Amino acid sequence: MADDRALLEDTHRLRDQLAAPPSWQDPALCFDPGALPPLPEICDESLRRQVFLYWSAPALRTGDDGAPTTPTSGSYERLEGFGDRIINSQSYAVLHRTFAGAPPSSIGNISAKFTCNRTISYLSLAYGSPDRLSHSGGQNLVANQKKTAADLFEAYVGALSESATLPGAVKVEDWLAKLFDKSVWSGVTRLVDNAIARFDKVVDPKTGVVVLHGLRESPTGDPLQVTVLYGPFNQGLGWHAAMHLGPDKVSCGRGKSKQEAEADARDRLYKRVLGL
Known part of the structure; x- marks a missing residue:
């Protein structure tokens, strides 16, 4: 941020x-x-x-x-x-x-x-x-x-x-x-x-959903857990990102790629921090 x-x-x-x-x-x-x-x-x-x-x-x-x-x-x-x-x-x-x-x-x-x-x-x-x-x-x-x-x-x-x-x-x-x-x-x-930041990859064997986990920096400098998923969601096939600060989900986003989904979640979080 x-x-x-x-x-x-x-x-x-x-x-x-x-x-x-x-x-x-x-x-x-x-x-x-x-x-x-x-x-x-x-x-x-x-x-x-x-x-x-x-x-x-x-x-x-x-x-x-x-x-x-x-x-x-x-x-x-x-x-x-x-x-x-x-x-x-x-x-x-x-x-x-x-x-x-x-x-x-x-x-x-x-x-x-x-x-x-x-x-x-x-x-x-x-x-x-x-x-x-x-x-x-x-x-x-x-x-x-x-x-x-x-x-x-x-x-x-x-x-x-x-x-x-x-x-x-x-x-x-x-x-x-x-x-x-x-x-x-x-x-x-x-x-x-940000483009080369590594994610740990997990695939759910039952649903086939790809789950990627990675750490980013939050607005306060604390570790921000980012989870990006790919699979059939209610809006169709695509990437969905969720950001957690400790136990709390602080933002989410979606896009055609994992980078786009994460960027969408980050932008939403940024706007919340600024009160936009």
Whole structure:
């Protein structure tokens, strides 16, 4: 629970530091803007310009009616597609190297928190990318669309990759390894520790219900007994989690996986502690 409170505080702090638009969702993971590695320069001048050209940019509009020849012609969208794939693969690779004992599925789930638009858009803000965007969509384009901010960051990564062979260019994989280092991100180690936490497994021979037992930390720091069951319950087949503090059941939850069921129970307990 202390971790959950810390995450909430980190989220508010990050939003304030970056002056995030009120309409944006909170990031899926928080980072320390002061710990981010410097943004490398794109060595190719044409790519450097293209990264910040939205499809409606005046530089891309032709004809008397002001309409673009092709919606994506010359804009950052091609680079954004490349960058998106590079970011996904590199975030997974960094997590896999850092937390070698974690299950691949858990690494994939945490990597998705790194690379979703909710998080990437905040990285884009931290590096000042939205301020450099050329478009004709009005001042509120980025404020109303966090995806645009995220696309800009992905396009920048794509341009870095395409210009990697030029003199003075930074290898994008090396820069992303620093960007996704666990020291930059709050809560990543906790997420992995929870993912690889061990359960004692028991199978009821009569019902076939799988029962997993494990210990977690309660809001007071006392051992919290977590029991996660899989089987045919009155809501159908699935995972159900129960949390006990001593003899008392303090929370329960359900989900499509044991992690989802436990997370549901933990969230419910957190809300009870806060009186929500």
